[in-house]
Amino acid sequence: MSEDLTPAPSVATAVPPAGEATAKTAGEVGTARVKRGMAEMLKGGVIMDVVTPEQARIAEDAGAVAVMALERVPADIRAEGGVARMSDPEMVTGIVEAVSIPVMAKARIGHFVEAQVLQALGVDYVDESEVLTPADPHHHIDKWRFTVPFVCGATNLGEALRRIGEGAAMIRSKGEAGTGEVSNAVVHMRTIRGEIGRLAALPGEELFAAAKELRAPYDLVAEVARLGKLPVVLFTAGGIATPADAALMMQLGAEGVFVGSGIFKSGDPARRARAIVEATTMYNDPEVLAKVSRGLGEAMVGINPTELSAADRYADRGW
Amino acid sequence: MTGAPPCAGRPTIGVLALQGDVREHVRALSAAGATGVAVRRAAELRGLDGLVLPGGESTTIGRLLRVFDLLEPLRAAVAGGLPVFGSCAGLILLAADVLDGRPDQPLVGGLDVVVRRNAFGRQSQSFELDVEVAGVPGGPVHAVFIRAPWVEKAGDGVDVLARAGERIVAVRQDHLLATAFHPELTGDTRVHGLFVEMVRELRGAT
Numbered sequence: 322m323s324e325d326l327t328p329a330p331s332v333a334t335a336v337p338p339a340g341e342a343t344a345k346t347a348g349e350v351g352t353a354r355v356k357r358g359m360a361e362m363l364k365g366g367v368i369m370d371v372v373t374p375e376q377a378r379i380a381e382d383a384g385a386v387a388v389m390a391l392e393r394v395p396a397d398i399r400a401e402g403g404v405a406r407m408s409d410p411e412m413v414t415g416i417v418e419a420v421s422i423p424v425m426a427k428a429r430i431g432h433f434v435e436a437q438v439l440q441a442l443g444v445d446y447v448d449e450s451e452v453l454t455p456a457d458p459h460h461h462i463d464k465w466r467f468t469v470p471f472v473c474g475a476t477n478l479g480e481a482l483r484r485i486g487e488g489a490a491m492i493r494s495k496g497e498a499g500t501g502e503v504s505n506a507v508v509h510m511r512t513i514r515g516e517i518g519r520l521a522a523l524p525g526e527e528l529f530a531a532a533k534e535l536r537a538p539y540d541l542v543a544e545v546a547r548l549g550k551l552p553v554v555l556f557t558a559g560g561i562a563t564p565a566d567a568a569l570m571m572q573l574g575a576e577g578v579f580v581g582s583g584i585f586k587s588g589d590p591a592r593r594a595r596a597i598v599e600a601t602t603m604y605n606d607p608e609v610l611a612k613v614s615r616g617l618g619e620a621m622v623g624i625n626p627t628e629l630s631a632a633d634r635y636a637d638r639g640w
Numbered sequence: 641m642t643g644a645p646p647c648a649g650r651p652t653i654g655v656l657a658l659q660g661d662v663r664e665h666v667r668a669l670s671a672a673g674a675t676g677v678a679v680r681r682a683a684e685l686r687g688l689d690g691l692v693l694p695g696g697e698s699t700t701i702g703r704l705l706r707v708f709d710l711l712e713p714l715r716a717a718v719a720g721g722l723p724v725f726g727s728c729a730g731l732i733l734l735a736a737d738v739l740d741g742r743p744d745q746p747l748v749g750g751l752d753v754v755v756r757r758n759a760f761g762r763q764s765q766s767f768e769l770d771v772e773v774a775g776v777p778g779g780p781v782h783a784v785f786i787r788a789p790w791v792e793k794a795g796d797g798v799d800v801l802a803r804a805g806e807r808i809v810a811v812r813q814d815h816l817l818a819t820a821f822h823p824e825l826t827g828d829t830r831v832h833g834l835f836v837e838m839v840r841e842l843r844g845a846t
Binding site for chain 1: 657658659660661662663664680695696697699700704707708728729739740742757758762763764765766767768771783785786787797804805822825826
C-alpha cells in the first residue's frame with residue numbers, strides 16, 4: 322500500500338443523516354474522504370457563477386465541471402450594494418434541475434443556517450463566501466457538522482489551514498471577486514504556494530513555531546510539510562476574466578478555476594466560457610491559448626482593485 | 641511471464657489528462673509497478689502499453705475529447721486492443737450507452753454495458769464501502785463512490801467483478817476494466833495492480 326492520498330483528518334467527522342445510498346448499500350456518507358474526493362474530481366476544470374437556469378445550461382454546454390448558483394454575480398453585488406445573502410431556494414432548485422453537473426451555492430461566512438438550508442436543497446458543495454455579507458465577524462461555520470462539503474476562500478496558508486481545521490474540503494484563493502482583475506488571485510496563489518514550499522523545507526522541530534506563526538493547527542502544518550501541498554484541492558477564484566487569466570493561475574499552481582462575473586458580464590458568454598474551459602485544460606500550451614483567445618468579444622469592463630475602499634475589499638472578510 | 645521486452649518490466653500507462661484526478665492515477669500506477677504519464681494529445685497515445693480514463697466530470701471530458709480531436713484516436717486505440725481502465729467518469733466514457741447523461745455526450749465506447757450516470761445520487765449520498773472485487777486478492781477493497789454511476793446492464797461478454805448492494809460497480813471485458821468507484825483515492829493500489837497485470841499479459845502476448 323502506498324501513502325494515503327486523502328488522509329483522515331485529525332478532527333472527528335460528524336456523520337449525520339443516512340442518505341439513500343446508505344439505505345441501499347450500507348455505505349458511509351459525509352466522510353472527509355468523500356468530501357475531499359468530490360473536489361479531486363473537479364480538478365483541471367472550471368466552475369462558473371450562474372444566476373439563472375439558462376446560464377447554467379450555457380455553462381454546462383461549454384464544459385463547466387460545476388456551476389455556482391447565486392442571486393447576483395459579484396460585479397452586480399458591488400454595483401448595487403446592500404446586504405448579499407444566500408440565494409432564494411427556488412432559484413437554487415431551478416438550477417439544480419436544469420443541469421446534470423454538480424451545483425454549488427454560497428452561504429454567508431458564519432451563517433450555518435443558510436448552509437443547513439443549502440444542504441437540505443441537495444446542492445453538491447457549499448461555498449462559505451466572502452462575496453456575501455459576513456454573518457459572524459468571529460466564527461466561520463463548523464463544517465464538520467455537515468454531510469455536504471464546503472469550499473472556502475483564503476489569502477494565505479494560515480487562513481487556508483484554519484478553514485481546513487474547521488472542515489473545509491476544498492480551498493480557493495479569494496482574489497478580489499467582481500473586479501475582473503486578476504492580481505489579487507495571483508498574490509494569494511503565490512503566497513499560499515510559497516508558504517507551503519517554505520514549510521516543506523523546515524526541519525521537523527521548527528514546525529511547532531511555524532504553526533504558531535501561521536495561527537494554524539499543528540497537525541495540519543505538519544501534514545502540509547510532509548505532503549508539500551494542501552491536504553485538500555486548491556482552486557483559484559476572484560478576478561479571472563480571460564482564458565489567459567485562467568492559464569496564468571493554472572501555471573501558478575491552481576488545480577482548477579472559479580469564474581464569477583467574468584463570463585456572464587462579457588459580450589459573448591457561451592464563447593468565452595468554452596474558451597476558458599479549453600485554456601484551463603491546455604494551460605501550458607501557448608499555441609492553443611492563442612487560438613482560443615481569438616475574437617471573444619468584449620471582456621467584462623472591470624474595476625481596478627486598488628481603487629476599492631476598505632469596505633469594498635471582499636478578500637479582507639473572514640480571518 | 642511471456643512478456644516481450646517493453647512490458648516485461650515497467651509498462652508505460654497513460655492517464656488521460658483533460659480533466660479530473662489525473663495525479664492520483666499516475667501515483668497509483670507508479671506504486672503498482674507501472675510508469676504513469678499524463679496524455680493530452682493524440683500523438684501521445686503512441687507507444688503506450690495501456691491507458692487510464694480518470695475520475696472527473698464525464699460531460700466535460702467528453703466535450704474536450706471532441707474539441708482536441710482525441711475521440712476518434714481513442715476509439716481506434718480501444719478497437720485495436722489497447723488495455724484501458726476507467727474509474728467513475730472513465731466507466732461512463734467506456735460504456736456503449738449512458739442513461740441520465742446529456743443527449744450529445746460523446747462516449748469512447750467499447751465496453752458492452754449501459755451505465756446510469758450519478759445513479760447513487762448527488763454528493764450528499766456519496767459514500768465509502770468495502771466491496772469484494774473478483775481478481776483482487778487480500779480481502780475487500782475499500783471503495784469510494786462520488787456521485788457515482790452504476791452498470792445498469794452488462795452484455796454476455798462482460799465479467800461482473802464487484803457489486804455494491806445489488807448494483808454492478810466493477811466490470812471487465814477482454815482488455816477493458818472499469819469501476820464505478822475510485823481506487824485511486826485510497827492508497828490501496830490493488831485494483832491498479834490488477835490492471836497492470838492485465839497490461840503485462842495482453843501486451844506480452846502480442
